[in-house]
Amino acid sequence: xxxxxxxxxxxxxxxxSTRVEQARAMAEVRAAMAIAMENPRSTNLARSRMHxxxxxxxxxxxxxxxFPRSGGMVTGPTVHLARDLARCWGNIVHSVKELYRNxxxxxxxxxxxxxxxxxxxxxxxGFIVPHKRDVKTDVVAITSMRDIYENxxxxxxxxxxxxxxxxxxxxxxxxxxxxxxxxxERGSSGGKPAVPLQxxxxxxxxxxxxxxxxxxxxxxxxxxxxxxxxxxxxAQLVIITQSLNAGESTLEMEFPHRFTRSADIxxxxxxxxxxxxxxxxxxxxxxxxxxxxxxxxxCDVCTAKGQHFQDVCPDLEIDTSKLD
Amino acid sequence: xxxxxxxEWASKISYGMPHDVYxxxxxxxxxxxxxxxRMLLEPNCPAKFHYxxxxxxxxxxxxxxxxxxxxxxxxxxxxxxxxxADNYRKGAPRVERDQAYLADKTPVLQHQMDQVEEMAAAAxxxxxxxxxxxxxxxxxxxxxxxxxxxTGVHCRARLDYLSSLYTKDGRLIILDYKSxxxxxxxxxxxxxxxxxxxxxxPHLIDAVxxxxxxxxxxxxxxxxxxxxxYLVTVxxxxxxSAVWVGRELNDKARRVFAKCSAANVWxxxxxxxxxxxxxxWEQQRMQRVVNAHPIRxxx
Numbered sequence: 001x002x003x004x005x006x007x008x009x010x011x012x013x014x015x016x017s018t019r020v021e022q023a024r025a026m027a028e029v030r031a032a033m034a035i036a037m038e039n040p041r042s043t044n045l046a047r048s049r050m051h052x053x054x055x056x057x058x059x060x061x062x063x064x065x066x067f068p069r070s071g072g073m074v075t076g077p078t079v080h081l082a083r084d085l086a087r088c089w090g091n092i093v094h095s096v097k098e099l100y101r102n103x104x105x106x107x108x109x110x111x112x113x114x115x116x117x118x119x120x121x122x123x124x125x126g127f128i129v130p131h132k133r134d135v136k137t138d139v140v141a142i143t144s145m146r147d148i149y150e151n152x153x154x155x156x157x158x159x160x161x162x163x164x165x166x167x168x169x170x171x172x173x174x175x176x177x178x179x180x181x182x183x184x185e186r187g188s189s190g191g192k193p194a195v196p197l198q199x200x201x202x203x204x205x206x207x208x209x210x211x212x213x214x215x216x217x218x219x220x221x222x223x224x225x226x227x228x229x230x231x232x233x234x235a236q237l238v239i240i241t242q243s244l245n246a247g248e249s250t251l252e253m254e255f256p257h258r259f260t261r262s263a264d265i266x267x268x269x270x271x272x273x274x275x276x277x278x279x280x281x282x283x284x285x286x287x288x289x290x291x292x293x294x295x296x297x298x299c300d301v302c303t304a305k306g307q308h309f310q311d312v313c314p315d316l317e318i319d320t321s322k323l324d
Numbered sequence: 325x326x327x328x329x330x331x332e333w334a335s336k337i338s339y340g341m342p343h344d345v346y347x348x349x350x351x352x353x354x355x356x357x358x359x360x361x362r363m364l365l366e367p368n369c370p371a372k373f374h375y376x377x378x379x380x381x382x383x384x385x386x387x388x389x390x391x392x393x394x395x396x397x398x399x400x401x402x403x404x405x406x407x408x409a410d411n412y413r414k415g416a417p418r419v420e421r422d423q424a425y426l427a428d429k430t431p432v433l434q435h436q437m438d439q440v441e442e443m444a445a446a447a448x449x450x451x452x453x454x455x456x457x458x459x460x461x462x463x464x465x466x467x468x469x470x471x472x473x474x475t476g477v478h479c480r481a482r483l484d485y486l487s488s489l490y491t492k493d494g495r496l497i498i499l500d501y502k503s504x505x506x507x508x509x510x511x512x513x514x515x516x517x518x519x520x521x522x523x524x525x526p527h528l529i530d531a532v533x534x535x536x537x538x539x540x541x542x543x544x545x546x547x548x549x550x551x552x553x554y555l556v557t558v559x560x561x562x563x564x565s566a567v568w569v570g571r572e573l574n575d576k577a578r579r580v581f582a583k584c585s586a587a588n589v590w591x592x593x594x595x596x597x598x599x600x601x602x603x604x605w606e607q608q609r610m611q612r613v614v615n616a617h618p619i620r621x622x623x
Binding site for chain 2: 144211212213251252255257259260262264265266267268278279280281282283284
């Protein structure tokens, strides 16, 4: 019902307009609760909506995140899935707010909340977001307004996801994840014909190839040769592409390269010079310079002057039958 | 752009081709080397590439030490002329130096030669670089010529040292030696960026793969400091963040080369007035100056 709302409180003083706004908000909440009571959710309808949503590739592809931590990958449902499930479940109010920004201490105080107004179940997560960013082994301060907004929005989205999943029934979330995985496996949105597995493999290989990731890298990642990839493996690649696009992980994190070590190096079995059949292999020789014919030299065969030596005269005829 | 004379260079490996013959580009119609590719792209431009491809750079003693180290360690590079003097300030050594340059040779002062031999000994003693450079593990001065498939451009590359070492998974080891001020990994990162070694690595891999000399290869750069104790660091550029990016840049350079060669037009940095913006941090700094109190101490 509500969405990401990051506002910067400007003053501690309560102005006339603030008091009006507080009264309006209270009235809105009362109205929302009254409407929720009059229009209670139908679990079947909510489930049906969830089935429709999770059958769409556009949601399924954004339903899972991946990011590296402590040498492994952390995976789970995204805030996109959480928001959509809140919409399907109905009568849920959720929001993220920046309560206070302290530019001196380089931090924002924020609140993420989800409220099932029908059952009056509420999850609130208050948290501090430092205006800092990890850069390799260092931490640097963020000062640009846009970067602070992005940083707060990212931190807020993660807390909002937890808040929404805190008020949704666990079975609702689990079923939605299963359906999203099934959609990813099918490779097409509900109602549309499934995309053949080979086509999806080829698409994935092509997508990664454009980023310098080879088929062998993908096979190492999935632990299977391409011929043995299952739909869930391709779905895994799709999730990786989404995480890369979202900046949650990087190519280096997803496909760590095993660098060459001294122990990995050995002499060639043979010292032959392999080359393709069309390759010319040569030992370089300096070009042979043709001797210059002196200007006054006269060929004994054709009497031409200063043109060629007599042994290369075009008129020279050699009787090969007399040669040994 | 291929001519019958150039066809001979469509796929060729030449052992022992002299340094100056390679530098002058033996391919009729021209070919693109790794340093040429770097000259075509930012921060350089095709006009600079075209200017320097037909001219010789003025000789510089700054690079002579590195060139001499190549020769002593790998047997690669121009012939050395050792000059028995402390410096080039006096007449005779100066003449000897200039004569060496004219003959495409590299002059080295005796004390520099001693230094180079110490460097070579230190490199051979190094536990990582030493085995890679052991005798019988390769051949110096091997030149490769091939045609780049996507662009049809003639390319050339020269390996200081064509190793006969392979990784256990069958990739040829290509070694490239660099003398440097600091072989600290953090400094090497900067040197790779500054000198475009991330473009050189995929160019060398292309050389051995396109001529069929190897199915795949890995480039190891041997960095050695020019000051005692002549420390050595062997590095492998990352296949994605360095080699793949370098490959994309090489592809761009080859396309630029093909287009400029076809039109025989070699543009400079820009074809119109360029809009210049100051860096954001400088703008912020200047804004702070503007906002500051006009004169301290005056109310």
